[in-house]
Amino acid sequence: MIQGGDFTNGGESIYGEKFAEENFKNNHTKGGLLSANAGPGTKHVVFCEVVEGMDVVRKIEGIAKTSSDKLDVDVVIEYCGVMPSDHKP
Numbered sequence: 083m084i085q086g087g088d089f090t091n092g093g094e095s096i097y098g099e100k101f102a103e104e105n106f107k108n109n110h111t112k113g114g115l116l117s118a119n120a121g122p123g124t125k126h127v128v129f130c131e132v133v134e135g136m137d138v139v140r141k142i143e144g145i146a147k148t149s150s151d152k153l154d155v156d157v158v159i160e161y162c163g164v165m166p167s168d169h170k171p
Contacts, residue, residue, distance in 0.1 A: 084142050114139065133165065 106127060110117065114132035119125060132139055138159075146154045 084139060130165075133169075135162075 106125060108115070108128035110126075110128060114136055115128050116130045116132070117126040117128045119127065142153075142157050145157065148154060
């Protein structure tokens with residue numbers, strides 16, 4: 083599992099404050115599913131899936147961690163792209 087911080091902190095989310103898909107119909111059933119929540123005490127909403135680059139996810143998961151389960155180094159994902167709405171895997 084990879085856990086990040088607030089993706090709107092210091093910038094703007096391309097999704098806005100809420101996701102259009104925020105319906106709680108999708109659950110965590112396999113690796114590569116991404117989710118977010120609206121803060122403490124709220125449910126995580128699965129909103130997308132990694133369709134290419136699971137090798138990168140696995141590499142990040144393999145980075146050494148501190149005793150408090152934080153990565154020893156900073157990891158930044160940028161220029162990851164946005165899948166067109168009509169994409170068919």
